[in-house]
Amino acid sequence: MVRVRFAPSPTGFLHVGGARTALFNYLFAKNQNGVFVLRIEDTDLERSTKESERSLLRTMKWLGLDWDEGPDVGGPKGPYRQSERLDIYRRMAYALVEKDKAYEAYVLPEELEAIRGKMLENKESPHYSYEIISQYDTPERRQEFARKGWSPVVYFKMPQKEYVLNDRIKGRVAFKEGTIGDFVIFRSTGVPIYNFAVVVDDALMEITHVIRGDDHLSNTLRQLALYEAYQMPLPEFAHVSMILGPDGSRLSKRHGATAVENFREMGYLPSSLLNYLALLGWSHAQDNEICALEEMIRTFSLERVSSNPAIFDAEKLRWVNGMYIRQLTPEAMLENAVPFITEAGFMGPENVDANKKWLLEAMKAIQNEIHQLDEIPGQLSPFFTDPIPTTETLRSLEDDGLSPAFKLLYERFDTINAWEITDIVSTIKAVVKETKTNPKSFYHMLRVVLTARDTGPELVYIVHLLGRNKVLNRLGRLGV
């Protein structure tokens, strides 16, 4: 049984890189009929917050990446929050001490600094070893620690040998002997260090495949040594490359929106965000770029995950979102649009039902015009505001000789029986023909008069949606 996990630390919003890692884990699990575990890595007491954890779960749910085991739903291998597993880590750390594979250290941080500085001065790699650290392990020191109520930290004895990792994405990765020295696994505060906690958790939670960002690749050396020390079976590793900003450096806030939450606010659909993120590193065997979650699950494989870093292309994401918006039924589009419509103040949520018919037509009218849901208020505003024509508009109406046509159009609209799309179209066409007006400039002017802009939905939709009263009102004040 395949078991994978996504293990974010609750120190802020879920960003797109994390979302992609989560997605790859999810896709792999579902493709293999496996289990997707969510684990909260909150051993950094300083930075972890409950609020971040809540927002993380909320965002994951919004994306539709549901987990089988996790802090909220529980599961057989819990708890799923590292802060609730502290006793386990202590036990595991001291098991290593007993086997002489780790040791307590009674060094002070400033002493460590001094050692480090000296090694750097001698142009040595700043690696700690038992020989160095144990010098401080004297009876006097132990007494001093005891007296002051300090706990020793636990260092892991890093075996000096070469380690080889067979990564599912990177291939064979060899870490030379002597790359790193001994390292801390357990803090004096009773909280474990990341590299230690992951190994303990992944092993105990019986994770079979570790799919994560390649910023963890170098860490894997430590983890390999720990698995070996415990004689525990190694999971498969798959290191996905980083997402970079347009300047080629690691994607961060200074590149603009990076939190999934930001994209939700801008009117991105979860499906398009997921689809785009998958495209960033993974490729469909048949080149189907636009494919929904189901299709991705069906066709996902680690073999088709690329090993090079990818620059985040907001333009393409936008295009993908446009594709998904256009696939929406008017009903689905309206459902997604409601928050944006109410927030713009066009109508309260309680009025949506009463205006449903009109809103659905409006959705159809603007569906091809937008790439993000937050463009909806702009598209709809001519229906809810009253754009006054500028003197410039009035002058060009005169100059282009369009006045007679507009006069006739007013009369016809005033007397037309039914206000239906077909009637509106035939009326407009007849007016243009009868007055021998240049269609192009007439249509453009009509748009400007009705909406005060020169882009937007199809004109007939605008006329129809505006309704006879508003149309006559806006035409009537032209003074033609």
Added chain:
RNA sequence: GCUCCCGUCGUCCAGUGGUCUAGGACAUCGCCCUUUCAAGGCGGAAACCGGGGUUCAAACCCCCGCGGGAGCGCCA
């Protein structure tokens, strides 16, 4: 500095020794459709980081450069 990863159009991805005069997508340019913009359709321009090998044959394999990224904390 040390260690590790990566290097195909501006960007993402395909390509796993011959089928590559290198393919697709976004963006870009042009044309068509059309009442403008958009959407849609058609077409164009655009890339194998450099140098050495290996081989009958290299974008694909090896080495060396160069460039980019990551990690080297009682952060994760």
